[in-house]
Amino acid sequence: MSDESDFDIMDPAVQQCPYEGYKQLRRTAPLYQLPSTGFHLVTQYDLAREIIRAPDAFPSSVSPMALSDDGIAPEILAIYESEGWLPLASCSTSDPPYHSRVRGFLEKLFTAERVRAATPMIDQIAETLLDELEGQTEVEFVRAFAHPLPMMVIADLLGVPQSDIGQFKIWSDAIVEPFSMMASRERRIECAQLVVQMQAYFADMVAERKRQPRDDLISDAIAYRDSDDVAFTMQELMTIITIDLLASGNETTTAAIGSGMKLLIEDSSALAEIVAEPALIPRLAEEILRLESPAQGMFRRCAKDSMLQGVSLAEGELLNIRFGAANRDEQQFANPDQIDLHRSKPGSHLAFGMGRHVCVGAALARQEMISAFRAVTQRYDQFWLTPGCDEPCYQPSLFGRNLLTLPIRWSPRK
Numbered sequence: 001m002s003d004e005s006d007f008d009i010m011d012p013a014v015q016q017c018p019y020e021g022y023k024q025l026r027r028t029a030p031l032y033q034l035p036s037t038g039f040h041l042v043t044q045y046d047l048a049r050e051i052i053r054a055p056d057a058f059p060s061s062v063s064p065m066a067l068s069d070d071g072i073a074p075e076i077l078a079i080y081e082s083e084g085w086l087p088l089a090s091c092s093t094s095d096p097p098y099h100s101r102v103r104g105f106l107e108k109l110f111t112a113e114r115v116r117a118a119t120p121m122i123d124q125i126a127e128t129l130l131d132e133l134e135g136q137t138e139v140e141f142v143r144a145f146a147h148p149l150p151m152m153v154i155a156d157l158l159g160v161p162q163s164d165i166g167q168f169k170i171w172s173d174a175i176v177e178p179f180s181m182m183a184s185r186e187r188r189i190e191c192a193q194l195v196v197q198m199q200a201y202f203a204d205m206v207a208e209r210k211r212q213p214r215d216d217l218i219s220d221a222i223a224y225r226d227s228d229d230v231a232f233t234m235q236e237l238m239t240i241i242t243i244d245l246l247a248s249g250n251e252t253t254t255a256a257i258g259s260g261m262k263l264l265i266e267d268s269s270a271l272a273e274i275v276a277e278p279a280l281i282p283r284l285a286e287e288i289l290r291l292e293s294p295a296q297g298m299f300r301r302c303a304k305d306s307m308l309q310g311v312s313l314a315e316g317e318l319l320n321i322r323f324g325a326a327n328r329d330e331q332q333f334a335n336p337d338q339i340d341l342h343r344s345k346p347g348s349h350l351a352f353g354m355g356r357h358v359c360v361g362a363a364l365a366r367q368e369m370i371s372a373f374r375a376v377t378q379r380y381d382q383f384w385l386t387p388g389c390d391e392p393c394y395q396p397s398l399f400g401r402n403l404l405t406l407p408i409r410w411s412p413r414k
């Protein structure tokens with residue numbers, strides 16, 4: 001890249017490996033207005049933190065769905081109006097007072113104590129998935145393990161029977177893809193059709209739980225009352241279940257487990273370290289989150305005319321915080337492109353954000369990653385990309401960093 005004008009994060013080819021481009025931007029233009037979209041990319045750690053810590057000056061209510069050139073297509077509105085509920089802004093793309101109302105419920109769901117209680121279930125799911133792969137020397141790791149694990153965990157917590165989750169990958173992709181800002185209009189319409197199917201499924205579950213509450217997150221959401229003693233509406237419940245819990249939690253954690261395996265394949269000394277000392281696995285999880293941040297970027301909006309890094313910004317202008325760039329900032333992390341299992345502050349990355357919008361599912365996601373890599377490395381200790389397969393590709397997305405497939409070979413521990 002000769003200068004920053006060569007870097008277009010909207011280019012799917014650039015997204016396969018944006019890190020050299022991020023490095024140059026951090027040096028020459030840490031707040032860079034992308035000519036193709038008009039929004040500003042934020043690539044420095046300190047600058048990202050400054051913006052995130054000022055949520056009133058830089059609020060979050062920006063819907064990537066509405067940012068596409070033609071806004072929300074009338075066909076999509078018609079699908080939701082006639083067959084379902086138009087998704088509301090998610091918790092992460094809303095501001096108070098709606099944000100406080102929804103977050104008040106969500107932030108109590110995955111406390112350390114609750115995650116500790118769920119850990120045997122998470123471990124069991126990891127073991128069951130590996131049992132099913134026993135004897136296979138080659139697997140497509142995303143489909144066989146990285147995707148089903150978080151899906152089965154959240155399904156269990158929501159109270160969805162495991163026998164119903166076959167359809168969930170298709171539904172979950174349909175929720176997330178419109179946020180990627182890379183989906184065609186036709187695909188966005190198809191996604192809306194799939195999302196209303198998913199809403200119908202959950203509307204039935206909500207009706208059933210209203211009649212007969214159970215010990216699950218759907219019953220908790222129905223029973224919740226905010227500080228004004230107001231319950232969630234059906235439209236709010238649909239958004240909370242399908243976007244805040246299912247979509248926010250699954251795709252990101254799948255991305256972390258998939259990217260983590262790829263990183264271990266590329267770094268045999270890190271693999272040898274965790275095989276020899278499994279107590280380092282929580283540190284491995286932090287390094288995966290830092291190096292291949294599953295949420296690569298989130299928007300903020302300028303609430304008023306402002307000045308950042310000598311750049312004047314007008315009210316309404318958009319900032320896209322590239323967590324994936326901030327987490328490799330050489331001013332913050334020594335050897336930023338390397339796995340280092342002995343960093344003094346392993347969790348100081350911004351992969352879960354910080355402040356008002358810090359991820360409510362961070363403790364759950366961390367445990368899922370730990371359970372996943374512990375279970376896999378207890379059974380296998382060598383991993384390779386399957387020879388003859390194409391180089392693994394990431395799904396083009398402004399938001400996520402999901403490997404489409406990861407065909408691997410593995411060899412059992414002796």
Ligand code: HEM
Pocket residue numbers: 060091092093103106154244245246248249250252253256289293294295298299323350351352353354356357358359360361362364365366
């Ligand atoms: C490795 C996995 C995960 C990553 C990397 C991740 C990343 C993030 C990030 C960066 C934010 C902050 C966004 C911002 O500041 O604009 C966030 C917020 C959020 N995450 Fe996660 N997340 C993960 C897993 C989960 C899980 C498992 C759940 C729930 C089951 C979840 C639910 C949420 C919700 C509801 C928010 C919005 C919080 C708010 O705006 O107050 N996430 N996540």
